[in-house]
Amino acid sequence: MNRRANKRRRILPLFDSIRDFYERAANRLPLPNVSPNLLSGASLFLSIAFMVMAFRRAFVPAIAVLGLVFLLDALDGIVARKYSRESEKGAAIDFFTDRLSEGIVTLPFFFPWFILFGLNNLVSIIGLAKKRHTVIPIRLFLLIWLVREEFFP
C-alpha cells in the first residue's frame, strides 16, 4: 500500500506539469468566449459524422473529423477555465457527452474498441462512486491506431 502511494506521488506531479504546460500554452491562444457546452454538443455531432465515414470506409476524412472531436473535447475545458465558466452542470455535460462520443466512435470498429468502451464505463462508474475523474482515453488510442493503420501499415 505504501509502495503504491509512493508511486502515485512520483507519477502525479509529472501529469500535473504536462497539464500545466498545455493549459498555459492554450491560455495564450485567442479563444472565443463561447459556451463550453456548445463545444461539447458540436463534438457529439462530429462523432456521428465520424461514425458514418468510418462505416463507409472513408478513413482519411474520418481521421480528420476524429482529430476535430478530440480538439473540441480539449477546448471545452480550456475555454471554461479561461473565461471562468466552470460549473457542476458543465462538468456533467462534458462527462456524458464524452461517454456518448466514445460509444459512437468505437461502434464501427467493434472488437476490441466497443468492448474497451464497456470497460471504460465500468472504470468511470467506479471513479464517480469515489468522486474521482477516472477514464481511459479510448478516442486518443483509436486515433493513434487509425493513423498507424492508414498511413503506416
Next chain:
Amino acid sequence: MNFIFHFFFNFAVASLCFGPIEAKRAVLPIAIFSTIIDIDHVRYIIKEGLGILKKRFGAKSRTIFHDFLGLAIFSWIFSIIFFLPYRAFLFLEASILSVILHLTVDFLAGKAYPLQPFSFVETGFFTISARAKILLEISMTVAFGGVFILLWL
C-alpha cells in the same frame, strides 16, 4: 423527443452507415431499440396522470436507463452478446446504434440528470419555450418521416 422521431432518425442514420438495403434488413432491431428506452416514461405517466399534458417530459421522467448508467448497462449487454456463438452482427450494430443515438438525441434535446444516481445536477442544452419545442419536435418528426418514406421506396 417522441419515439416515432427516434425511429425515423435512427433509420436515416443507419441507412447512411450500412446502406439503405442493409438498414431495411435491420428495420426490426432499429424499431425495437429506438423505442424500448422510452418505456421508462411509463412509470412517470402513471404517476402524473393527466398532469403530463401540462408538465411534459422533463428530467424527472427519465430513469437511469436514459442516462450514463443506462449507457453503461447497454454497453455491457451488447459486449456480452458479441461473444455469443449465434449472433447477427448487422443486427447487433444496428441495435447499439439505435440505443446510443436515442440517448444522444434525448440528451441534446431535453433536460436530464446525466450522472444519476451519483449526482442529480440537471442539465439542458437549449433554453427554448415549450411551445417552440413542440413545434420543433413535430416539424423534425415530419421531416424525418419524409426521409424514411424516401429511403424505404
